[in-house]
Amino acid sequence: MGSEKPAVPYSSVDLDWAEGHTIESLKAESTQPIPDPVAWIDEEIKRNVLVSSVDYVIDWARRSSMFPAGFGLACCAMEMVATGTARFDLSRFGMEVFRASPRQADLMIVSGTVTWKMAPSVKLIYEQMAEPKWVLAMGSCAISGGTFREYYSVVPGVNRIIPVDIYVPGCPPRPDALLDGIIKLHHKVSKISIAKRH
Amino acid sequence: MTTLLSAQNVSKELMARFPDMVVESSGSAVLVKSQALLEVAAFLKATPGLDLDYLTLMTVVDYLDYFEVVYLLTSLQHNHSLTLKTRLFDRDNPSLASVVGLWKGADYQEREVYDMFGIKFVGHPNLKRLFLWEGFQGYPMRKDYL
């Protein structure tokens, strides 16, 4: 019991300025798109028999049960949700489990407009996902900023802050387009060798 | 259905109470001088017969020469509404009395206006940026931003 004020570890003003600082520094370091992590596909890797059959099994396992992180940012998220429903049936590809935790997810579907205020969180979620991980940019906003490209508040393409594996264009892309992108990602995954990744 | 109050009738009452403070009235909108805004708002809220106890929305229009702050007021008791407007001519340092004390709903809306137009609301309990981050330069919804 005491009449003095309890010690406050921080003030909300400090928190706000810290957030502002995080955003500004992320903005300053994200002026160029991160190149597509696709270079390894073109490289001819001399595989021995053992590695390639291990690769085959591992890639089969990875692409057949790819769990997306449940992560909707804007209007595109509605189409992503629709993709998970019975009509389009994402579970045909072993993907119906949208994980609530990034630590259990393999695929991040960036569905919608990424604002600079949201960008540190998007990056944090990506970093929290365990390897191997893939990113799918859904819709023109996530690809390049879309309509909002020149805006003061919008990241001009999510590939400024995280590497993107597959781009699905559209505003919004239909669920069929998203499924097509996911199947293309599966093809991509099946070419990965454990001997060389990134 | 919500009926619109006649601004002429309301401004007659206001002029009797606050001489020289009503600039014009047309349709259902009353335009008052900015220094009298808080008193006028309190009057509109507390006067029997008007009882404008609910702030439907508040927003700002940038006309480059001045900012026009718009309050859309509704009475839940009588189911009528009135638009209250005021103009701020100081572009570099616009400030206005906060109406959070009268209508709690003005809290976030005033913060949004501060965030987007840079209008300071004197007496607001927690006036800081709402959508943008601290350290952001400028006020993006102003017509001369960019």
Ligand code: SF4
């Ligand atoms: S691409 Fe179109 S549908 Fe998708 S988030 Fe952007 S504006 Fe919305």
